[in-house]
Amino acid sequence: MSFPATTTVTPEEAVRVLLGAERVRRAFGFFEAGAAEFDAEHAAIVSVPAPPFGERARAELMREKFEACGLEGARIDAEGNCVALRRGRAASPLLVLSAHLDTVFPEGTDCEVRREPTGLMRAPGVADDGCGLAALLAIARALAGCGIETEGSILFVGTVGEEGEGDLRGVRHLLGAGEWAGRADAFVSIDGPGLERVTHAALASRRYRVTCRGAGGHSWGDFGVPNPVHALGRAVARLSAYPAPKRPRTTFNVGRFEGGSGVNVIPRDARMDVDLRSESPVELGRLDAFFRRAAREAAEDENAARRAGAPPLEIEVKLIGDRPGGTTAPEQPLVRLAVEATRALGSRPYLDCSSTDSNIAISRGLPAVTIGAGGASGNTHTLDEWYDPAGRDLGLKRALLVALGVVGLVGFYENSARL
Template sequence: MTASPAAAAAALTTRAQEVSPRIVDDILTLVRQETSSYDLPGLATGLDLLRELTVQRLGRPDHEHRYPGGECGDTLTLTYAGTGTGAGHVVLVGHYDTVWPTGTLAGWEQPRPSDDGRDRLSGPGIFDMKTGLAQGIWALKLARESGAPLPTVTFLFNGDEEIGSLSSRPVIEETAQKADVTLVLEPTAHGAVKTARKGTGIFQVTATGVEAHAGLAPQDGASAITALSEFVVAAAKVAAPDRGTTINTGLFRGGSAINVVAGQATAGVDIRVSSEAEQTRVDEELDAIKVSDPRVSIEIDHAWNRPPMTLNAASAPLLALAREVAREQGRDSLPDTAVGGASDANFVAALGLPVLCGMGAVGDGAHAQGEFIYPDTVPAQTALVAGVLGRLARPLRG
């Protein structure tokens, strides 16, 4: 006799609770291997470890391919054939690179329990997003153990998400287009899935001036640093937080010596927008900025990295399905939210394909010293992804 949905959901959540210590062990194994976006040897070792862990838990994939990343970490796809009679195909996307420089782990301290007494686990990349990677692997393992028909599942692990997915974007888009559904294992927003994300721009601004001796002939010089400072102040005024647009100059470099009027300066500017209209406005208004010294030229590299993500028509049924699974597993609700950060889900949503993001860790502190997860949430999050996989043996229909 086939178990009722409620009984099957209860069995799945119970099993996730039983194996939770092993999932946490795998999370910590991944965290202990540092994988800075800029450390190619560390990334290579980290990807080898991630592949080995996947094979240990799931066996050898039916198909795998490693895409060289060049100056970025490689991208790896591992595909496990489905067991159902349908043609369902799900992609589980997760990045293994982190924002933390190699060597950070040595000085990392574990946090105290939260004010409500809940344990927390911390480490570079544990929240963003190595917990999601381990949970995704175990989700397929638990879904298999449940005996439910399953879709074909492709894991896509990329090592350059934190620096814009410069190498992996074509692989992500191609893989998503061949599948029915994409689930991105990024961390949750305090338990909520992420259905809207801002688009991002990573602009490089270069000021070219005229060098001169700062003491003997300062009037002959035209300071690139002064001009770029004027630009940065003006650019900040282009932001419109009420429209979801923020502008942050995070890097500023320039000059050759303290006694030389600077001949060149560069700035790295992070831009977040909620709509294509704002993207156009920002482009136009930044181009219109003038600096006081006409001898200094300003060049802007308008590098829009990720398009804005919204809950498109294709993704709405997927969100409804995830909420149904969550209810069957005993959750009161599964909220969704919009966030300012971007992810690889932005690429998939822009293609009009079904995607849910934020299916991973529950915790806080992404990109901050002390980022952490609540280990007591690991079973529920793993069971949620497993339950969704168990409902996608056939392609999702809107």
């Protein structure tokens, strides 16, 4: 059986039916009453650092917690994802319900959570994606504690490598190579806070590390030897003049630039990291081609101006990130389900385009959305990141409705609560 299973029930009806189910209402009560425990568990997860390519300790903690929630087969897979199954009556439809383990913060960052008297939590990664991980556990506990039986099954996953140079390696492995590859029928990522956003479109991006090398020398004595910093400067000037369209939204950024050793030294090398994004794969392709040409021509210009006999610069443009784009159509039942669940809980849903773990699911043709975990946040990706858990219960309720809409509640209206 795949998702959506053939049935007469619309996503809108499914939400209505679920809202009337006694066990779902009991789960809602659990989400309302459990705020203090969710906050404490959330803080415990976030205080275990999960730097890029260093998620192991947090994955191990999540594995223990998955097990304690009654999930089956909790383990860490070959890529480092933490996975565990909530078995339903059948193996399918199989929903992957995920949040990402990794943060953008390097090893050694103090991740201890500070609580303010208002309840606000402060820590690097507390919102992105600490609140998503906490949501997975709250939902797993609600399913077990409220005796919710499902038709299909739910694979709970904490993924590695969602941020930056991780390049979605965790979800790539999960859906493309690991033991669960090819088995999911739908994919939902809980990433960051909020109640209104339904990310159904995957923002495509390409990322490059550009390295330029030359002979180097004395700034006065060797003047005319080509300068790698100057060459990359020429490339930046070209890129920053690119007429990026507002619609479809298309952006570029030189996010890191380094090189050289002293003010009177012609550097031997320089590097920069470049991020290119677009809502449209066609526009991204155009920007990508422009950028690669700009880098090559910038080096050629610098070389053309060199003094006689000086060796030319070499430039290397290396792809370090490639996130595919795509869309889960707004009329797809999963999107309608997320929109309707949002509305039913009193929020105003809006469809969004972003770069998340769902990119990989969408590019593989799986229905996928990314939703918020409830609550609010600010200063994301900075050391001042904060999360306000007020309203967390609404995010948990929404995620539960979406999950149950996909896998179906057993014994209710003859399975009519499944899409």
